[in-house]
Amino acid sequence: MGFFRxxxxxxxxxxxxxxxxxxxxPQELPKLRDYLVQQKIFISILLLLLVxxxxxxxxxxxxxxxxxxxxxxxxxxxxxxxxxxxxxxxxIKDIKTLEKEGIQTITFTGAFTSELxxxxxxLNSLEIELTDRKSKLxxxxxxSAAPSEIILNNxxxxxxxxxxxxxYDFFRQQLGFSLRPNPQPLQNNPNTLDIYLxxxxxxxxxxxYKLKSPNLNLPQPQEEQGQLEFIVNPDNKDFKLxxxxxxxxxxxLSKPPKDEAKKWFREKIATKDVKFIYVDKNSGDIRDDLEVxxxxxGKIRMVEQEREIKENQFLLGEQPDKPLDIQxxxxxxxxxxxxxxxxxxxxxxxxxxIGLDKDFPVSKIQGSWLDGVLPRDAxxxxxxxxxxxxxxxxxxxFSNAPKSNNNxxxxx
Numbered sequence: 077m078g079f080f081r082x083x084x085x086x087x088x089x090x091x092x093x094x095x096x097x098x099x100x101x102p103q104e105l106p107k108l109r110d111y112l113v114q115q116k117i118f119i120s121i122l123l124l125l126l127v128x129x130x131x132x133x134x135x136x137x138x139x140x141x142x143x144x145x146x147x148x149x150x151x152x153x154x155x156x157x158x159x160x161x162x163x164x165x166x167x168i169k170d171i172k173t174l175e176k177e178g179i180q181t182i183t184f185t186g187a188f189t190s191e192l193x194x195x196x197x198x199l200n201s202l203e204i205e206l207t208d209r210k211s212k213l214x215x216x217x218x219x220s221a222a223p224s225e226i227i228l229n230n231x232x233x234x235x236x237x238x239x240x241x242x243x244y245d246f247f248r249q250q251l252g253f254s255l256r257p258n259p260q261p262l263q264n265n266p267n268t269l270d271i272y273l274x275x276x277x278x279x280x281x282x283x284x285y286k287l288k289s290p291n292l293n294l295p296q297p298q299e300e301q302g303q304l305e306f307i308v309n310p311d312n313k314d315f316k317l318x319x320x321x322x323x324x325x326x327x328x329l330s331k332p333p334k335d336e337a338k339k340w341f342r343e344k345i346a347t348k349d350v351k352f353i354y355v356d357k358n359s360g361d362i363r364d365d366l367e368v369x370x371x372x373x374g375k376i377r378m379v380e381q382e383r384e385i386k387e388n389q390f391l392l393g394e395q396p397d398k399p400l401d402i403q404x405x406x407x408x409x410x411x412x413x414x415x416x417x418x419x420x421x422x423x424x425x426x427x428x429x430i431g432l433d434k435d436f437p438v439s440k441i442q443g444s445w446l447d448g449v450l451p452r453d454a455x456x457x458x459x460x461x462x463x464x465x466x467x468x469x470x471x472x473x474f475s476n477a478p479k480s481n482n483n484x485x486x487x488x
Contacts, residue, residue, distance in 0.1 A: 138426040141443040145376030147385060148416040149352040151243040154405065156233045158346040161265065165340055168228040172330040173216040174271065178323035180206040182213065190306035203288040209322065211284030218277040218307045224330050225274025232268050234258065246415050249329040256322050266320035277309045333410065341408035350402035350421065352391060372416045378428055379443035385430055392429040392437060401425050
């Protein structure tokens with residue numbers, strides 16, 4: 077109680093002084109107005125200096141801006157960053173062999189023929205389990221001399237699926253890539269590979285497998301014999317592979333693709349972590365892994381500045397250890413003359429860096445806050461004018477501030 081009483085006494089003590097100050101405030105307003113009028117030049121110059129400094133800073137401080145570019149590379153990796161399943165690849169024809177590596181359970185139905193395992197000849201359905209990451213499934217026409225009817229109808233990507241090391245071998249006419257699904261998907265929907273097998277019998281080769289037909293007492297492969305080959309005339313020509321695990325896919329064509337290859341890849345793929353690099357893992361120690369740029373050539377543009385990307389140069393963002401923030405791949409297509417895959421893309425960043433060495437880039441593009449509002453030439457001129465104006469205004473303020481103070485002190 078004593079503490080609160082002391083506080084109340086203090087308030088009562090200062091209250092009369094506050095009342096006196098408030099009563100005198102209207103009387104002091106004319107003096108304040110006269111002072112501001114006398115100092116209006118000084119204050120105006122000070123405000124102008126503040127504005128010029130802010131504009132000059134805005135012309136220097138980096139800002140986030142949109143960029144666009146195109147790169148031809150031998151290999152590309154990215155993470156699909158969309159919210160729904162996305163059609164990625166479709167309508168690849170003339171497939172000589174389709175090979176996948178990874179854990180998978182597959183069911184074939186139809187008429188079977190096998191010289192290695194005659195028990196299969198009386199089956200009309202066979203379930204095979206590919207047991208480990210290196211297990212293989214290979215599909216090919218049984219008659220290699222006949223034109224292939226195998227078609228990849230489509231491949232759909234689920235959100236946060238990583239497409240790793242996608243490349244096209246123009247010598248073997250082979251498209252290869254790895255799929256790494258999101259380990260914690262919001263929905264239990266795997267990536268799906270829809271294949272049309274055609275009207276011809278199909279040769280099937282599996283390695284690292286188990287036959288899941290216990291009623292027929294089919295033998296399991298031994299360590300020295302881990303491969304099974306058979307021919308199936310499938311009942312269902314539409315064959316779907318649900319790729320819930322990490323999977324490598326290789327599509328080898330019977331002839332070089334023509335104009336239809338431009339329509340293999342769908343447009344406008346939302347992405348993140350886009351990389352044009354190959355990681356050399358010949359060493360057993362991860363610390364010795366070597367990142368090699370796979371870029372053949374390219375161009376990139378931001379804030380009215382354009383840079384060329386030359387062979388084996390790295391395309392970097394603000395930090396050398398992080399890729400450029402490419403948010404959308406607008407188009408993908410094969411470029412046979414350059415032996416690579418062309419990607420047209422866009423995104424947002426504060427800085428673009430280019431160089432043969434990730435730690436020592438030789439070319440940069442960086443935009444300020446004013447870029448996107450004013451043309452680049454206008455920003456350069458404004459910055460030059462602002463820098464000169466700041467110097468002159470500071471000189472004037474320092475030379476006139478004492479005079480203003482003396483004038484104020486001499487007034488009654």
